[in-house]
Amino acid sequence: MDEREFEDRLNRRMHARFDSGVASPALRDRVAQTLRRNARPARPVRWRIPAAAAAVLVAFAVLALASGFAIAPAVGPSTSAAPTATSTAGPTAAPSATPSATPTLAGLAGTVPPLSTSIWTGLNVHALSGAPAAISNVITWMGGYVAIAAVEGPISETVWFSRDGRSWIQLPASTFGLDQVEMSVSAGAPCRDGVIVATYTPAGATAADDHKLWYSSDGTTWVDPTIDVIPTMLAGNSSGAIAADETGLRFTSDCKTWQPITLPGPAGATVNAIAASGSVFVAAGWSGSRDGGPAEQPIAWWSADGQQWTQATVPKVTGESLVSIDAGGGGLVGLANSDAVGGHSDLWTSPDGRTWSIASHNVDPLGLQSTGEGQGSPNGDFAGDGTRLEVFGNPTFAGTVPNQIWISTDGIHWKRLSIAGTGGTAAMTPGQTSAFLMRDGILFSGLNGTWFGDATP
């Protein structure tokens, strides 16, 4: 079957599968209720005439009745059981929604600790009070930490600031416009002595309005300079930052103005992953695979300054490319997935980003999980801060033993950390927490709380 024939068949199958179907009465009812509940705006910016809310409600009720929209109170179990518009099925529906408040930095304890360069052997884990639960992302920069936490309610994410990773304050709900419906944070990174964060909303006036890139020098006051790229990946260091999506790579030296980067090598290469250590920026992806052209090949680049890029030497593994890169002080580690062999992954390492090879052990300390189809995955999540690398997870797929955390500087030699302290058991419960690499320890967070593991030499 040639390409055209396959496309025609796919077209017919898609229509056969999805042409039929109508919104159920229950959905119509839910929508009507949703609009009615939100007839009075929560945020005045969306309304030109505040007094119009009641009139709108009446008008909508009339319209709904006339047009068959069910606007009456929920009748029957299907509507009463239906989730609300702002409910988020699944784990983002986390602990408690935290009220917005102006941050009081004076009440924030702690100072930015120096980056620990000692060899860690263990963690002394204790629960944090006043810290957000269900942290989904921590962005580390020289001024401290910014954390994104999931909450349940009309605002699905909240932003927190900390100097030491132990004492946290919540930033106002309007930070990044997260009080707008379905706004969320997609990436973050250090940039020079400040920090940048990319956010996303599904409903801008134009497609370009959907994404913003924010900058802060202190972690609490943010500006959103214009960027003509939709950054799904960010990485930075003291020289600046790079932003990437499938359309290409951008670099900024001042964290506000961005310049497009022309990467050497085959045209049309796609960037899948980026990273930065103190001395190098790296990017990786794939090229080729056009009809009649060369088969898909991995490709990678490196740059010392973010502006002049050189193609790196990579393993010749057709159909495989890096999907994530993390940087330690003594090297980088990358996870490569195969598009040619279902469920196959390799672990790549590089001392400097200039030459990559498949790791001789070709497995992270927790093992690579082959799924047999699609993409393989590591049993642990990698992270790197340019000084050390961390992998956190469970060596058993079913999570029958406590989680483990391993540390490395080069991605080749790994050491498992011993766990002690009153919070150790809870923090290492399989499937319950995420781990974030901090300057002087590890932050654990899950639906049930947040813990800090002080690194012990």
Next chain:
Amino acid sequence: MVVDRREMLARRIERELDRAYRLARAIMLDDREAEDAVQDACLIAWQKNNSLRDADLFSPWFERVVINVCRDRLRRRQRQRVRALALKAAATGDRTAPGPVDDNLDEALAALDADHRAVVVLRYWRDLTAEEIADRLGLPVGTVKSRLHYSLKKMRATLEATDGRA
């Protein structure tokens, strides 16, 4: 004036519901998830319609909102899976869906990430051109073509394997 505008908006949302639901179902591959996505999209359209400068463009704008909500929900699901926080089981084809069951097609679509799946649905179900998809999603045409090419290659491998087993 405001009342009139809101009346029109409610009417437009109602008119778009069936198509929005089918679009969301094709992307989410799950009836319940599709309904949740459409409900979210309706709320966004209701609250954010002031950002739509040309009322005649409501239909493509609302479709973009539906797509973005679906992509956002899929991304969150993926991120949550990676982060291993109390996971919700991955969605699968729902037997109550009105369309004929095509497990192999669902499986091939499910193997694509949110961005690639949305492009495939717009091309092969909504029958939009690459240029129209680029305009709808705010992407360069080259990116749309690249995603289509990658998606087709992956779907073909999946479908040939699964159809062959049947």
